[in-house]
Amino acid sequence: MSGHSTYEPKTGFTRWLDSRLPIIRLGYDSFVDYPTPKNLNYWYTFGGILSLCLMTQIITGIILAMHYVPHVDHAFNSVEHIMRDVNHGWLIRYVHANGASMFLFAVYMHMFRGLYYGSYKAPREVLWILGCVIYLLMMATAFMGYVLPWGQMSFHGAVVITNLLGAFPVVGESITTWLWGGFAVDNPTLNRFFSLHFLMPFMIAGVVILHVWALHVTGQNNPSGIDPKSKEDTVPFTPYATVKDGFAMVLFLILFSVFVFFQPNALGHADNYIPANPLVTPAHIVPEWYFLPFYAILRAVPDKLGGALLMFGAIGVLFVLPWLDTSKVKSLRYRPTARVFFFLFVLTCLILGWCGGELPDKMVFQVGATAAGDPIGLNFVWLSRIASAYYFAYFLIVMPVLGLVETPDAVPDSITASILDHSAEKKGLAHAG
Amino acid sequence: MADTVGEITPAGEDPSRRDFIHVATMAAAVGAVGSVVWPLVNQMNPSGDMLAMASLEFDLSKVADGSEVTIKWRGKPVFVRKRTPAEIAQAKADDNADLKDPAKDADRHKPGKAEWLILIGSCTHLGCVPTFGGGDWGGWFCPCHGSHYDTAGRIRKGPAPTNLALPEYAFLSDTKVKIG
Ligand code: HEM
Ligand code: FES
Numbered sequence: 305m306s307g308h309s310t311y312e313p314k315t316g317f318t319r320w321l322d323s324r325l326p327i328i329r330l331g332y333d334s335f336v337d338y339p340t341p342k343n344l345n346y347w348y349t350f351g352g353i354l355s356l357c358l359m360t361q362i363i364t365g366i367i368l369a370m371h372y373v374p375h376v377d378h379a380f381n382s383v384e385h386i387m388r389d390v391n392h393g394w395l396i397r398y399v400h401a402n403g404a405s406m407f408l409f410a411v412y413m414h415m416f417r418g419l420y421y422g423s424y425k426a427p428r429e430v431l432w433i434l435g436c437v438i439y440l441l442m443m444a445t446a447f448m449g450y451v452l453p454w455g456q457m458s459f460h461g462a463v464v465i466t467n468l469l470g471a472f473p474v475v476g477e478s479i480t481t482w483l484w485g486g487f488a489v490d491n492p493t494l495n496r497f498f499s500l501h502f503l504m505p506f507m508i509a510g511v512v513i514l515h516v517w518a519l520h521v522t523g524q525n526n527p528s529g530i531d532p533k534s535k536e537d538t539v540p541f542t543p544y545a546t547v548k549d550g551f552a553m554v555l556f557l558i559l560f561s562v563f564v565f566f567q568p569n570a571l572g573h574a575d576n577y578i579p580a581n582p583l584v585t586p587a588h589i590v591p592e593w594y595f596l597p598f599y600a601i602l603r604a605v606p607d608k609l610g611g612a613l614l615m616f617g618a619i620g621v622l623f624v625l626p627w628l629d630t631s632k633v634k635s636l637r638y639r640p641t642a643r644v645f646f647f648l649f650v651l652t653c654l655i656l657g658w659c660g661g662e663l664p665d666k667m668v669f670q671v672g673a674t675a676a677g678d679p680i681g682l683n684f685v686w687l688s689r690i691a692s693a694y695y696f697a698y699f700l701i702v703m704p705v706l707g708l709v710e711t712p713d714a715v716p717d718s719i720t721a722s723i724l725d726h727s728a729e730k731k732g733l734a735h736a737g
Numbered sequence: 738m739a740d741t742v743g744e745i746t747p748a749g750e751d752p753s754r755r756d757f758i759h760v761a762t763m764a765a766a767v768g769a770v771g772s773v774v775w776p777l778v779n780q781m782n783p784s785g786d787m788l789a790m791a792s793l794e795f796d797l798s799k800v801a802d803g804s805e806v807t808i809k810w811r812g813k814p815v816f817v818r819k820r821t822p823a824e825i826a827q828a829k830a831d832d833n834a835d836l837k838d839p840a841k842d843a844d845r846h847k848p849g850k851a852e853w854l855i856l857i858g859s860c861t862h863l864g865c866v867p868t869f870g871g872g873d874w875g876g877w878f879c880p881c882h883g884s885h886y887d888t889a890g891r892i893r894k895g896p897a898p899t900n901l902a903l904p905e906y907a908f909l910s911d912t913k914v915k916i917g
Contacts, residue, residue, distance in 0.1 A: 582809060
């Protein structure tokens with residue numbers, strides 16, 4: 305889409321088609337001849353992996369929908385029917401259920417990559433925001449999908465999350481009633497979640513097209529954060545990117561298969577194999593691992609509305625990130641101080657995930673006890689408070705301030721120069737500017 | 738047309754008349770879009786049969802002293818608890834304690850029926866079902882994010898903002914209540 309097309313139809317049919325619907329040309333220009341920076345590393349392969357994940361979820365999802373029954377009396381049993389009776393049903397369901405985790409894992413890698421290399425900065429703001437929209441839709445899709453098997457975690461997870469919206473003053477209750485289609489999570493809720501769970505992946509596919517379009521307008525960022533300046537800085541998408549992406553996909557699929565075939569329930573929760581019972585909440589309700597950091601932020605605040613707002617804010621802040629970062633240098637490769645804060649941020653996300661899975665009053669460590677026998681030390685609520693504070697501080701304080709006060713390293717003139725520079729560094733030679 | 742101000746404006750291009758047509762068309766379009774969108778949104782609200790969901794009669798003789806039965810009403814759990822004198826005394830004693838959502842114990846049950854506490858069993862935080870017997874106030878404890886309720890179902894500690902809600906109910910006889 306950028307530059308002029310070099311596609312030349314070779315057969316009579318492709319020439320005929322090209323002058324009527326240049327779709328092969330579009331594919332050729334976007335995925336064959338498309339110039340990609342020549343220094344892309346493996347962190348850049350998650351985009352392709354994500355497309356693979358989306359396709360996998362759509363295909364397995366449509367198959368599951370052929371056997372699944374969205375009704376409170378049948379949903380749980382229909383999933384068991386898929387597992388036990390439907391030919392290869394176990395495989396398809398395990399691919400779909402673990403596929404959701406793999407998908408979210410890949411998107412987190414993709415996003416941390418973007419954070420590290422400054423891929424959200426001008427001129428890629430729209431590209432980044434579209435990515436955030438995809439992420440939001442993915443979370444909504446995964447949440448509604450998890451409700452469908454109608455186990456204990458499905459049900460009570462749905463209760464807790466939908467009740468979050470009830471935290472909003474005045475309109476809260478009308479919103480939850482509207483969302484539930486009743487006065488509690490019940491059959492109408494399950495039915496509409498199924499409909500929306502079916503729809504949303506196709507909306508995601510639509511936004512992915514916009515995302516890739518925006519990508520092809522601005523061109524890819526790269527580990528140096530320097531835009532390609534000459535032909536020397538790029539290589540054609542095929543074979544270079546296709547082969548690298550393909551190899552990464554194979555590694556990813558191996559990991560995926562380990563889960564599907566050897567640990568299919570490791571990422572899920574045993575309580576979800578108990579049919580939903582609205583009258584009893586499981587003793588320890590936890591969301592899927594990919595929501596744990598946000599769950600920890602929610603619980604860090606002792607106030608209902610405050611917790612909900614902070615949790616939504618944690619995602620909302622990503623949307624304005626391009627305007628929070630004041631640094632002119634894109635890649636953290638040339639921002640040693642920012643790099644320290646970044647790794648601290650990654651650590652914070654992991655800690656939040658850890659907190660989200662533990663009971664709030666549990667002690668992280670204990671140094672003693674009061675006379676009454678209450679433990680003294682750090683419990684998980686306080687750890688999540690500290691971590692939440694840093695999560696927001698990273699975006700709202702570190703990003704704007706650091707860009708103004710830090711002294712970045714010298715940025716090379718071009719991608720090619722950065723590569724020579726990099727390999728010189730690796731060989732322990734003097735820094736060659 | 739004779740009364741329009743400017744003779745400069747050729748007949749048929751009276752600006753005020755044009756404006757009127759534009760505004761009227763826009764208004765009609767907004768109205769039309771609204772009347773199409775509203776049914777699409779409103780269909781998600783509780784349907785007629787949901788709203789009509791019958792009230793529930795419950796036989797209290799099934800509940801032993803100091804125990805509790807959970808029934809399902811409008812998809813939600815309802816606790817029917819027969820309180821012991823000790824529980825009632827404790828609840829009364831705390832009437833003037835520092836309460837997050839102040840309420841007298843007497844307002845939590847029907848007059849003269851202090852032993853019967855009937856509550857909607859969903860935590861006012863995010864809707865989990867609290868269990869009786871846990872917590873620091875001898876009442877309910879919500880396992881999800883640690884809300885403590887006392888023996889009158891009042892919130893004492895934790896993230897829940899309000900006391901456990903009271904459903905609408907009435908005693909039909911000494912041993913029968915109608916919920917809803
Ligand atoms: C963005 C892509 C998608 C994600 C992240 C996703 C996620 C999930 C998750 C987490 C579950 C619960 C798995 C379990 O524990 O059993 C689920 C179930 C389900 N999904 Fe999806 N899904 C996606 C796409 C789709 C599509 C496109 C369809 C149908 C067209 C679909 C149909 C179903 C059905 C029928 C179930 C219930 C059966 C089951 O629980 O295994 N999904 N989905
Ligand atoms: S739902 Fe009861 S404490 Fe959160």
